[in-house]
Amino acid sequence: MVDVDQALIARCQRGDAAAFADLVAITQNSVFNMAYRILSNREDAQDAAQEVYVRVWQGLPGYRSDSKFSTWLYRVTVNTCLNRKRQLRRELLTVEDDAILETVPEPSADPLHETLRNEWSNRIWKAVDALSDKYRLVITLFYQEELSYAEIAGLLTLPIGTVKAHLNRARLALAKSLSANGAL
Amino acid sequence: MKNKLHPTDDLAQFIADGEPSTIAYQALRSHLASCPSCQVLAEHLRMTEDALHSMPLVGVSPALRPNVAMIIKREQASIPEWKPFPKMVWIPTAALLAVTVAALVLAPAGGATPVPISLHGSEVTSVNDLISELMSVNLNLNSETLLTIGSAVASILGGAGLLWSLSSLNADDRDRLHDMNARLSQGASHWLHPKRD
Ligand SMILES: [Zn+2]
Numbered sequence: 243m244v245d246v247d248q249a250l251i252a253r254c255q256r257g258d259a260a261a262f263a264d265l266v267a268i269t270q271n272s273v274f275n276m277a278y279r280i281l282s283n284r285e286d287a288q289d290a291a292q293e294v295y296v297r298v299w300q301g302l303p304g305y306r307s308d309s310k311f312s313t314w315l316y317r318v319t320v321n322t323c324l325n326r327k328r329q330l331r332r333e334l335l336t337v338e339d340d341a342i343l344e345t346v347p348e349p350s351a352d353p354l355h356e357t358l359r360n361e362w363s364n365r366i367w368k369a370v371d372a373l374s375d376k377y378r379l380v381i382t383l384f385y386q387e388e389l390s391y392a393e394i395a396g397l398l399t400l401p402i403g404t405v406k407a408h409l410n411r412a413r414l415a416l417a418k419s420l421s422a423n424g425a426l
Numbered sequence: 427m428k429n430k431l432h433p434t435d436d437l438a439q440f441i442a443d444g445e446p447s448t449i450a451y452q453a454l455r456s457h458l459a460s461c462p463s464c465q466v467l468a469e470h471l472r473m474t475e476d477a478l479h480s481m482p483l484v485g486v487s488p489a490l491r492p493n494v495a496m497i498i499k500r501e502q503a504s505i506p507e508w509k510p511f512p513k514m515v516w517i518p519t520a521a522l523l524a525v526t527v528a529a530l531v532l533a534p535a536g537g538a539t540p541v542p543i544s545l546h547g548s549e550v551t552s553v554n555d556l557i558s559e560l561m562s563v564n565l566n567l568n569s570e571t572l573l574t575i576g577s578a579v580a581s582i583l584g585g586a587g588l589l590w591s592l593s594s595l596n597a598d599d600r601d602r603l604h605d606m607n608a609r610l611s612q613g614a615s616h617w618l619h620p621k622r623d
Pocket of ligand 1: 462
């Protein structure tokens with residue numbers, strides 16, 4: 243996520259709607275994409291992103307700059323999405339055994355992925371969409387938002403070991419989707 | 427994955443971070459050298475890693491920004507900025523209340539009991555005793571009369587101040603009074619009919 247200038251945050255805290263529009267412009271890519279990856283639907287992602295920004299607007303007067311703004315925004319986004327997928331909170335606590343890897347996700351046709359880098363990447367990106375919610379969530383936070391294991395663990399209130407285990411399950415499931423599709 | 431034959435979890439962690447999660451690096455290397463299935467998996471994990479690092483973003487809905495701006499604008503309009511009640515109104519009102527409370531507190535418990543005057547040197551027991559003391563004059567008043575006069579004077583002054591304040595309210599003050607009235611009515615109706623909303 244792009245770093246948000248403290249001066250811009252201060253203007254937003256004083257109720258400056260134009261400054262808040264700038265803040266939305268700077269951060270909307272991350273917020274919308276995170277919501278899209280978790281909710282896997284554009285309409286739901288847009289609703290969630292709107293809710294995130296309303297909550298941020300309402301919460302800004304109480305926001306203290308001793309914590310990173312992006313961390314706070316991630317937390318609001320993840321919590322807003324998890325509230326819409328309540329079972330996902332419980333699922334995140336469970337580390338699956340090997341069986342999960344036998345159910346290799348079947349990539350679905352997705353018109354959103356128009357800019358394909360190459361065939362294999364495209365297969366993997368589609369396979370990400372077909373992963374179960376919790377794997378999509380950790381993959382998005384780690385690879386797209388480039389958060390560290392510790393940051394993801396803090397955000398989802400999970401032990402680092404659980405975060406690593408989820409990521410490894412997701413990586414292996416995606417790699418196996420290549421085998422299933424006849425790569426190499 | 428805790429695979430008994432193939433250290434797949436370690437392999438995934440190794441491809442992503444450059445180090446295995448549970449077994450030693452050398453043990454993983456030697457397994458990899460002798461296991462064709464893990465060699466294929468390692469290659470697929472590398473391709474996966476490359477693809478994940480270049481995962482494209484989905485385009486943000488163009489309606490997001492205007493929608494958020496509209497919601498924020500509506501929020502700002504629905505919560506009027508709270509301003510304190512106009513000073514011109516609350517100062518005389520508070521004065522009137524203070525005088526009334528003071529009169530009630532200072533009134534002797536007996537209320538109508540006449541109190542003798544000429545109390546120099548004797549115990550002071552009521553408001554008119556105190557005033558008599560201070561003025562060093564003999565007043566033929568009892569506490570009830572004094573309280574009535576005091577309250578009347580305070581009421582006239584407070585009432586006049588209140589009238590003057592209300593007559594000189596500007597449009598902004600009137601809006602605030604209207605807003606306060608609306609809030610009070612809303613609160614009262616909510617309290618009286620809690621299930622209506
Ligand atoms: Zn092996």
